Every structure is written in C-alpha cells, then in structure tokens.
Amino acid sequence: MTELRKARVATASLAGCFGCHMAILDMDERLIDLMGKVEIDRSPLTDFKKFTRRCDIGIIEGGCCNEENVHVLRDFRRNCDVLIALGQCAIMGGLPAMRNAIMHSDEPLRECLEEAFIDGRYIRNTTHNIPNDPALPLLLDEVYACSEVVEIDYNIPGCAPTGDVIYDTLIKLLAGKFHGFERDMIRFD
Amino acid sequence: MSAFRFTIDGVEIAAEEGQTIMEAADEAGVYIPRLCDHEGLRHQGSCRVCTVKSDGRSVAACTQPAAPGLVVENESAHITKLRRDLVEMLFHEGNHLCPICEASGNCELQAMAYRLDMTEPTKFPYLEPCRAVDASHPDIALDTNRCIACGRCIRASLDVDGKGVFGYIGRGIHRRVSVNGDNLADTDAAITDFAISNEVCPVGCIIRKREGFATPIGEREFDKALIGQDIEAKRDD
Known part of the structure; x- marks a missing residue:
C-alpha cells in the first residue's frame, strides 16, 4: 500500500515577467481545491530559495538568458520528477528571445550592452560603464528555451496561459489523465 | 460543364x-x-x-x-503531421513572436498552429534572421520579420489593384517578398489597396498603422473559432 500524500510542487521564474505566476493566481477559488491536492515547496509563492525535498512537479516560467537561469533550471530538473514549461518564454524564449535576432554580428553581446549602457542616444549613465558587479549573473550569448537546456516533460502554451488551462492541465496531470490540450485551449498570446 | x-x-x-x-x-x-x-x-x-x-x-x-x-x-495523421512540420518550419524561419505581435489572434499562421496542435517546442533550429522594418509609408508599415513569403500581397496588388507594389526577389531559401522601390513610401501603395486590407496578409507583416489594438487580444477572429470552422459550418450532413 502506498501512502496517499499531497503532490509536492515547486515553481520558478527565470527570464520571464512573472506574468505566468500571476496566471497561476488566476485559478481564483479553484486554488483552494488545488491546495487540497498539492503542497508548494520551493517557489516565489512560499519564498523557499532551496528545495526542502524532492518534488513531483516543477513549473518553470521563462527561458534562460543568464547563467543563474541555467543553474536554477538544472537544479529543478535534478529535483523534480516532472518538469513543466509554463508559457511562451519557457517554451520558445518569448519576448527576451527578441534579442537573438539582433545577435548576428561578431560581438553581439558587447554591442547590445554598449548600446544599452554607453552609446544609446537616450542613455544617462554617468559612470559610462557596463554593469559588472560580481553579484550579477553573466548574460548568455543568446536566450534559450528551457527545452534547449534540460529535458522538459510538458508545455503549457500562452502569454500568459489562462488560469483555466493551468488548472485543467495540473488536475489532469495529478490524476494521470493528461493527453494533450483541447484545440480551443491552445493560445500563444 | x-x-x-x-x-x-x-x-x-x-x-x-x-x-x-x-x-x-x-x-x-x-x-x-x-x-x-x-x-x-x-x-x-x-x-x-x-x-x-x-x-x-x-x-x-x-x-x-x-x-x-x-x-x-x-x-489523416500522416498529412496532419506533414502540415504541422511545414507550419513549424515557417515559425522557425522568421521571427514569429506571438506575444509581441499585433496580429496575434488574427494571424492565420498562428491559427494554423492551433488547429494542428502545435504546442511542443520542435527540434528545428530557430534561424532568427535579422530583417528590416519599413515604416516609411504614412499609413502602412512592413515588418518583414513576420513575412512567410506566401505572395498573397503580390497577387492582390498585381491582379486586383493593378499596381504591382510587391514582388519576389532572390531564389530558394533567400526568396523574399520585396517592394517595387527603395521603400514602401517610394511605391504607389495606398491604405485603400486590397493588398493592404486585413484579409490579404495572413500574418502581421503588412501593418495598417493606428489600427493595431482596436480589437483587444482575446476577442479576435481566431480567439472565437478555429481557422476553417466557417467553411466546415457549410457542411450539411
């Protein structure tokens, strides 16, 4: 006999805008029902910075734009049985990936930072330096989708996904009955 | 007949x-x-x-x-897979970022992805081309990052408007839609052209300025129904 217990869920926001975490709250009163089935471990919602134990489901918002994102994502993959990419940024890079299209010169990152902090027409940067504090995570050459860094098990599309689609998917996953989305629930915006 | x-x-x-x-x-x-x-x-x-x-x-x-x-x-499953691959490759060939695109919800490429269940990231690489935006015309902008080179604007301008504002340039993977002049303001394109109407460009490449968000996201054509449901509604069985 396996002991019935609540599923442990962890969440993180990488290169995202926290909109997908807001969308989790869009489940509204269904959150009460959901909390009867899950407990939240590492997450901005609990403010736990580390995993207290292995989790069943990890929910990732946002892609990877810096080395800290990659570190967190790998940590989630190591500590979660099932990993879900939530929203377009986690699935395909999203808005931050706009910078990839301008990254075709020899030193794209340098050019990008110089325009942002030194050369840009509307810059008011009295130090004339690119921020370089050791506490700042280094930017990656490009923005990567989560599936380019680790294996992702499920993707919930949307920007942000609706509370409906998140609730529906989680409930079906917890019951072991998730077999893809209804066509009219798929949205990229 | x-x-x-x-x-x-x-x-x-x-x-x-x-x-x-x-x-x-x-x-x-x-x-x-x-x-x-x-x-x-x-x-x-x-x-x-x-x-x-x-x-x-x-x-x-x-x-x-x-x-x-x-x-x-x-x-059939085989044909649908083939179509999904084609649509995925179109997404990977240009810069199709639905969350920032004003055509989102009215876009036929996006609607096709919905219809073909394109929810997973694919193994194709994103080409992420660097393409220009032509905002020279007072009423029209072209964001060629979103162009899928379908050529609908070319045929609409040539055959319906009798103008020939748009045309293909280049060959193979380099084939692009271009305008008949240095930029769009150089051509005789007008906001009243059929080629510029909302129904011709299937994506968000041809932009009618100052109209973008008149209908909010979530209340647009393909938010209400899957693409093709208007045709399927005609079926009488």
Whole structure:
C-alpha cells in the first residue's frame, strides 16, 4: 500500500515577467481545491530559495538568458520528477528571445550592452560603464528555451496561459489523465 | 460543364470540371488547411500546407484539378503531421513572436498552429534572421520579420489593384517578398489597396498603422473559432 500524500510542487521564474505566476493566481477559488491536492515547496509563492525535498512537479516560467537561469533550471530538473514549461518564454524564449535576432554580428553581446549602457542616444549613465558587479549573473550569448537546456516533460502554451488551462492541465496531470490540450485551449498570446 | 463526384476522407464531394480539389471541398464544407491561397486571388500552390494525398500522390489541393472518382486523403495523421512540420518550419524561419505581435489572434499562421496542435517546442533550429522594418509609408508599415513569403500581397496588388507594389526577389531559401522601390513610401501603395486590407496578409507583416489594438487580444477572429470552422459550418450532413 502506498501512502496517499499531497503532490509536492515547486515553481520558478527565470527570464520571464512573472506574468505566468500571476496566471497561476488566476485559478481564483479553484486554488483552494488545488491546495487540497498539492503542497508548494520551493517557489516565489512560499519564498523557499532551496528545495526542502524532492518534488513531483516543477513549473518553470521563462527561458534562460543568464547563467543563474541555467543553474536554477538544472537544479529543478535534478529535483523534480516532472518538469513543466509554463508559457511562451519557457517554451520558445518569448519576448527576451527578441534579442537573438539582433545577435548576428561578431560581438553581439558587447554591442547590445554598449548600446544599452554607453552609446544609446537616450542613455544617462554617468559612470559610462557596463554593469559588472560580481553579484550579477553573466548574460548568455543568446536566450534559450528551457527545452534547449534540460529535458522538459510538458508545455503549457500562452502569454500568459489562462488560469483555466493551468488548472485543467495540473488536475489532469495529478490524476494521470493528461493527453494533450483541447484545440480551443491552445493560445500563444 | 459536366458535374461529377469524388471523395475526401470518405465524404462524397460534388464538383464541376475546372474546379480544384480545394474549391470543390470549400463548397461542400470540407476544410483543407491553406496559407498561400486566399479567396479572390489566383492560386499559387507554394506553401504546401494544403497538401493532400490524391489517389496516393501528394498534391497541392489549391492547384490540383478535381477529377471524377478521385480518392483524397485530407485530415489523416500522416498529412496532419506533414502540415504541422511545414507550419513549424515557417515559425522557425522568421521571427514569429506571438506575444509581441499585433496580429496575434488574427494571424492565420498562428491559427494554423492551433488547429494542428502545435504546442511542443520542435527540434528545428530557430534561424532568427535579422530583417528590416519599413515604416516609411504614412499609413502602412512592413515588418518583414513576420513575412512567410506566401505572395498573397503580390497577387492582390498585381491582379486586383493593378499596381504591382510587391514582388519576389532572390531564389530558394533567400526568396523574399520585396517592394517595387527603395521603400514602401517610394511605391504607389495606398491604405485603400486590397493588398493592404486585413484579409490579404495572413500574418502581421503588412501593418495598417493606428489600427493595431482596436480589437483587444482575446476577442479576435481566431480567439472565437478555429481557422476553417466557417467553411466546415457549410457542411450539411
């Protein structure tokens, strides 16, 4: 006999805008029902910075734009049985990936930072330096989708996904009955 | 003109000589997905999203004439996978960022992805090209990052408007849609052209300035119904 217990869920926001975490709250009163089935471990919602134990489901918002994102994502993959990419940024890079299209010169990152902090027409940067504090995570050459860094098990599309689609998917996953989305629930915006 | 019948996925379709498979299917209320074809424009057969198996051969339904007794396969798992691959490659070839695009919800490429269940990231690489935005015209902007080179604007401008504002340049993967001049302001394009109307550009490349968010996200054409449901509603069985 396996002991019935609540599923442990962890969440993180990488290169995202926290909109997908807001969308989790869009489940509204269904959150009460959901909390009867899950407990939240590492997450901005609990403010736990580390995993207290292995989790069943990890929910990732946002892609990877810096080395800290990659570190967190790998940590989630190591500590979660099932990993879900939530929203377009986690699935395909999203808005931050706009910078990839301008990254075709020899030193794209340098050019990008110089325009942002030194050369840009509307810059008011009295130090004339690119921020370089050791506490700042280094930017990656490009923005990567989560599936380019680790294996992702499920993707919930949307920007942000609706509370409906998140609730529906989680409930079906917890019951072991998730077999893809209804066509009219798929949205990229 | 002689009338005859053929079948699509086992459904009997009435057709007349000279009709393409897609024209007959549209009349009968059977939707065949398409991107480069548009009602009122010359058929081109270049996007291949309308590929069907006709008596076992892969053909573009928008250009292939219907024939008596044809057995056409339209929404089988094999054809749907092929179409999804084509649509995914279109997403990877340009810069199609739905969350920042004002055409989101009205975009046929996006709507096709919804219809074909494109929810997973693919193994294709993103080409992430660096393409220019042409905002020179006072009423129209072109964001060619989103162009899928369907050529609908080319045919609309040439055949309907009688202008020839747009045309293809380059060959193979370098083939792009370009304007007949240094930029759009250089051409005789006007906001009243059919080529500039909302129905011609299937994506968010041709932008009518100052109209973008008149209809909010979530209340747009393909938020309300899957692409092709208007045609499927005509079916009488």
